[in-house]
Amino acid sequence: MSTSKGQSKRSSALEALLNILIGFWISVGANLLLLPIWGYKVSLVQGVEIGLAFTLVSFLRSYLLRRAFNLYHTRTSP
Numbered sequence: 001m002s003t004s005k006g007q008s009k010r011s012s013a014l015e016a017l018l019n020i021l022i023g024f025w026i027s028v029g030a031n032l033l034l035l036p037i038w039g040y041k042v043s044l045v046q047g048v049e050i051g052l053a054f055t056l057v058s059f060l061r062s063y064l065l066r067r068a069f070n071l072y073h074t075r076t077s078p
Contacts, residue, residue, distance in 0.1 A: 020055060024051050027050070027051035031047040
C-alpha cells in the first residue's frame with residue numbers, strides 16, 4: 001500500500017513552467033531552422049514572436065482540455 005500523496009503543488013507548478021519554457025525555446029529553434037526551408041526568412045525576433053504565439057495557443061489548448069476533463073470527471077463521479 002502506497003501512502004504517497006503524489007506531486008506537491010509547488011512541484012507541479014515548477015514542472016508546468018519548465019515544460020512551457022522548454023517548449024517555447026524548442027519552438028523558436030524550430031522556427032529558425034524550418035521556416036527557411038519553405039522560403040520564409042525569419043529573424044530571431046520574429047522566431048521568438050512566432051514561438052510566443054504558438055506557446056500561448058498551446059497553453060490555452062492544454063488548459064481548456066484539462067478543464068473539460070475536470071468537468072467531465074466531476075459530473076460522472078459518484
